[in-house]
Amino acid sequence: MSPLLIDQLGRSTLINLNSQQRIISLVPSQTELLFDLGLDEEVVGITKFCIHPKEKIAQKEKIGGTKNLNIEKIRSLNPTLIIANKEENEKEQIEELAKDFPVWISDVIDLQSALEMIAAVGKMTGKEKEAKTLTQNISENFSPLAPLPAGRQGLRLKKSVAYFIWQNPLMVAGNATFINDMLQRCGFQNCFQNLNGHYPEISAAQLQQANPQVILLSSEPFPFQEKHVEAFSKICPEAKIILVNGELFSWYGSRLLHAPSYFQKLTASLQP
Numbered sequence: 001m002s003p004l005l006i007d008q009l010g011r012s013t014l015i016n017l018n019s020q021q022r023i024i025s026l027v028p029s030q031t032e033l034l035f036d037l038g039l040d041e042e043v044v045g046i047t048k049f050c051i052h053p054k055e056k057i058a059q060k061e062k063i064g065g066t067k068n069l070n071i072e073k074i075r076s077l078n079p080t081l082i083i084a085n086k087e088e089n090e091k092e093q094i095e096e097l098a099k100d101f102p103v104w105i106s107d108v109i110d111l112q113s114a115l116e117m118i119a120a121v122g123k124m125t126g127k128e129k130e131a132k133t134l135t136q137n138i139s140e141n142f143s144p145l146a147p148l149p150a151g152r153q154g155l156r157l158k159k160s161v162a163y164f165i166w167q168n169p170l171m172v173a174g175n176a177t178f179i180n181d182m183l184q185r186c187g188f189q190n191c192f193q194n195l196n197g198h199y200p201e202i203s204a205a206q207l208q209q210a211n212p213q214v215i216l217l218s219s220e221p222f223p224f225q226e227k228h229v230e231a232f233s234k235i236c237p238e239a240k241i242i243l244v245n246g247e248l249f250s251w252y253g254s255r256l257l258h259a260p261s262y263f264q265k266l267t268a269s270l271q272p
Helices: 028-036 071-076 091-098 111-124 128-145 178-185 204-210 226-235 246-250 259-268
Strands: 004-006 012-014 023-025 043-046 081-085 103-106 159-166 188-190 214-218 240-244
Touching: 004 111, 023 028, 028 043, 028 081, 028 111, 071 091, 081 091, 091 103, 103 111, 111 128, 111 178, 128 259, 159 178, 159 204, 178 188, 178 246, 178 259, 204 226, 214 226, 214 246, 226 240, 240 246, 246 259
Parallel strands: 023 043, 023 081, 081 103, 159 188, 159 214, 214 240
Antiparallel strands: 004 012
């Protein structure tokens, strides 16, 4: 049986569920998901940025970076399914692969689309039961972190925030990003969500003018460290500046199981 499945871009893809699958994952968070669904043997290729689970990724073929795929190496692995992402992979490379292989593309911008992606991956890999259990557990864990209605303060005070993903140039998470949805679920108000682009570039002057109450420095893709905190404190001396685990704000696969408890500890540390 080769059902016609629709990906998150509305594309139709024929997936062969009859024989043993040979899956290549082009996204770190989705790679981790595949292993957590029990697809250890089916995964044959991953990117050099796929780092979880550490004990299992070492033996898998590396097919380049997320935006610099080794097309010939992918061809040599003869995949029956390639799982990609709209934001993390390059359109031209994905279109090239789609000429010869089934490619399913995710487009994850919030928790709901992440849950839909997990369910879809479960369906096309024969792991529907495992995926359903996973999405139910993630939803349950996130239930205390439902976004606050506009204007409502409640127990979680809305604080203005700037979430940095890059140092030089300064780049922040903007609107229509998965990170922005996670910030909202923490009770934050993203002070740069009205700028154009998913990850707009800003100046120190713009940051100073926005004057966020909280500045979050992500561990990825740029590895912010303690030495960067001082530089930001000079720009916004009254802001609370925190180094945060970028994986828990931006990975939209099975790592979502662990994000809510991390977010709750983070927001609790900011309460008056």
